[in-house]
Amino acid sequence: MAQNMMLYWGSGSPPCWRVMIALEEKKLQGYKHKLLSFDKKEHQSAEVKALNPRAQLPTFKHGDLIVNESFAACLYLESALKSQGTRLIPDDxxxxxxxxxxxxxxxxxxxxxxxxxxxxxxxxxxxxxxxxxxxxxxxxxxxxxxxxxxxxxxxxxxxxxxxxxxxxxxxxxxxxxxxxxxxxxxxxxxxxxxxxxxxxxxxxxxxxxxxxxxxxxxxxxxxxxx
Amino acid sequence: MAQNMMLYWGSGSPPCWRVMIALEEKKLQGYKHKLLSFDKKEHQSAEVKALNPRAQLPTFKHGDLIVNESFAACLYLESALKSQGTRLIPDDxxxxxxxxxxxxxxxxxxxxxxxxxxxxxxxxxxxxxxxxxxxxxxxxxxxxxxxxxxxxxxxxxxxxxxxxxxxxxxxxxxxxxxxxxxxxxxxxxxxxxxxxxxxxxxxxxxxxxxxxxxxxxxxxxxxxxx
CATH class of the missing domain: 1.20.1050.10 (Glutathione S-transferase Yfyf (Class Pi); Chain A, domain 2)
Incomplete structure (x- = not known):
């Protein structure tokens, strides 16, 4: 499943980092990713804009699904892979x-x-x-x-x-x-x-x-x- | 279940309003509530502060549980009452x-x-x-x-x-x-x-x-x- 995921991210961005922690916790090592430079404005590239009209990072794709808001991506990963890796939202x-x-x-x-x-x-x-x-x-x-x-x-x-x-x-x-x-x-x-x-x-x-x-x-x- | 819920709210506050819409959609009419005046600074009352250290509205209590952030309260209500009223987070x-x-x-x-x-x-x-x-x-x-x-x-x-x-x-x-x-x-x-x-x-x-x-x-x- 991880091979089907692609994350565009920037170093030190808290929204990017939280999605990466969620990916690690859900045992999705092996996801594809591309580190972009904010200084070089690479987050405003056509490649990112095609997936994210806000031209922001993270930009996250799972198959054909695009989920760019960091809280949304984290909740989506937990929901899609509830029983894989760390359980991040308890039932109680x-x-x-x-x-x-x-x-x-x-x-x-x-x-x-x-x-x-x-x-x-x-x-x-x-x-x-x-x-x-x-x-x-x-x-x-x-x-x-x-x-x-x-x-x-x-x-x-x-x-x-x-x-x-x-x-x-x-x-x-x-x-x-x-x-x-x-x-x-x-x-x-x-x-x-x-x-x-x-x-x-x-x-x-x-x-x-x-x-x-x-x-x-x-x-x-x-x-x-x- | 609704009788066990208490919402402190202010008129026209978007965070309050969204919790109230969620309560209605989940068929929780009959929940207890108290309308407070921002102008009179009633949200800063001891009654609210005892439940919400931010002294903000909404302040929401379900039994002994306190969930004051509006997104949190909405997600909590959906999760606790998934099959009651409108299904607000789809499975697909x-x-x-x-x-x-x-x-x-x-x-x-x-x-x-x-x-x-x-x-x-x-x-x-x-x-x-x-x-x-x-x-x-x-x-x-x-x-x-x-x-x-x-x-x-x-x-x-x-x-x-x-x-x-x-x-x-x-x-x-x-x-x-x-x-x-x-x-x-x-x-x-x-x-x-x-x-x-x-x-x-x-x-x-x-x-x-x-x-x-x-x-x-x-x-x-x-x-x-x-």
Whole structure:
């Protein structure tokens, strides 16, 4: 089945990374893939646009099916291959509710991290304002406290939605990995950093680690002054 | 089962509305609920905060389970009550892939609509910039063309992910409903407006129509100059 899959991806893109973790967890090693360069604008190539009118990565194809939104691709893989590899959405309603809840709360953490870490890339130079960046930082600190509180409540050694690695971890880990890389002070998210240390060597995550992070393990310090 | 459910909601909030449509579609009429006022900041009450550390609406409880993210609550309801009411996530892999894809693309449409329609509410007065609002408008026009293109391709009378009403419609309709309400020129999204006319009288949608929209059917004209 994996031979029938094709992923266009960019190194370090959290949406790409989460689809790659899902592919690894579902034992789909051997899927076809093409690493594209955002810097060279390769994601805007005709090849990608033919499959993805947004010209974004990931762009994912399984046979004739195209699923480009990362959450959609992850849910599709779990549903299509429920009994293969890691079970990422549990059957138990209480467990399932928490997995979905943390999955979609990830959008908050992602947006707030982007609003600080990539502020200077996403906001045109003439529109950048110190007051906005300051507020973004405060919002991110509040968000981090929330996640630290979740982990604190779940107890040591817990994954994001309980005792098992689930889809919540698949979609959120690629965001969490930016905090140590971009020099976020540990005290702003000590529980999340314990979680990061626990999960970072998991085979699915190691196998999909962004190649340019391997080449340059230390990232810019955009989260240093949080 | 519905008697065991409690929804805290705000009138006109798309995330609240989509959970209410899902509850109607899954034949859960009779669920308990409490309408709160954003203007009076009732969503920040202790009652809500005890269930939702983000102090946001919707806040949704089923027995002891709490699921506050709207996408999470919708997926949870479908999964817990798969065979009750409307089947919102189809079994067929190709149909399912498209439902998930459009569901999560809704976040793009939502964010781009908010970035124009609520610009003056979300950006502090001293930070508002004409150049940013202009770009937001251009991005929204591009986004609308994409959705119009999807509907054009699917053919007349189609729902967002095919011939049946699915979870894609549940989560996206509350966003689409803002375009006519806020005076978006019809020619910017003619197919979407045909879709809107087709779906707006569906029982689940009529039953959950925002009460303050019923009282004041004409909204502000924040999307007029798109």
């Amino acid at each position: 309603p209480a467990e399932q509710a928490l997995v979905y809840q943390r999955m979609f709360e990830t959008n908050n953490l992602q947006q707030k991290m982007y609003d600080v870490a990539f502020y200077k890339w996403h906001v045109p130079e003439g529109e950048q304002q110190e007051s906005a960046l300051k507020r973004n930082k405060e919002n991110l600190v509040t968000e981090l406290k929330l996640w630290d509180g979740y982990l604190e409540k779940m107890g040591k050694g817990s994954y994001l939605a309980g005792k098992n690695f689930t889809m919540a971890d698949v979609v959120c880990f690629p965001i969490i990995a930016f905090f140590p890389r971009l020099h976020c002070p540990k005290e702003q998210c000590s529980r999340l950093m314990e979680y990061y240390e626990m999960v970072k060597d998991r085979p699915s995550i190691k196998a999909s680690w962004p190649p340019h992070w391997l080449e340059n393990p230390v990232g810019p310090d955009t989260l240093k002054n949080l | 892999p190709a149909e399912q892939a498209l439902v998930y894809q459009r569901m999560f693309e809704t976040n793009n449409l939502q964010q781009k609509m908010y970035d124009v329609a609520f610009y003056k509410w979300h950006v502090p007065e001293g930070e508002q910039q004409e150049s940013a609002l202009k770009r937001n408008k251009e991005n929204l026009v591009t986004e609308l063309k994409l959705w119009d293109g999807y509907l054009e391709k699917m053919g007349k009378g189609s729902y967002l992910a095919g011939k049946n009403f699915t979870m894609a419609d549940v989560v996206c309709f509350p966003i689409i409903a803002f375009f006519p309400r806020l005076h978006c020129p019809k020619e910017q999204c003619s197919r979407l407006m045909e879709y809107y006319e087709m779906v707006k009288d569906r029982p689940s949608i009529k039953a959950s129509w925002p009460p303050h929209w019923l009282e004041n059917p004409v909204g502000p004209d924040t999307l007029k100059n798109l």
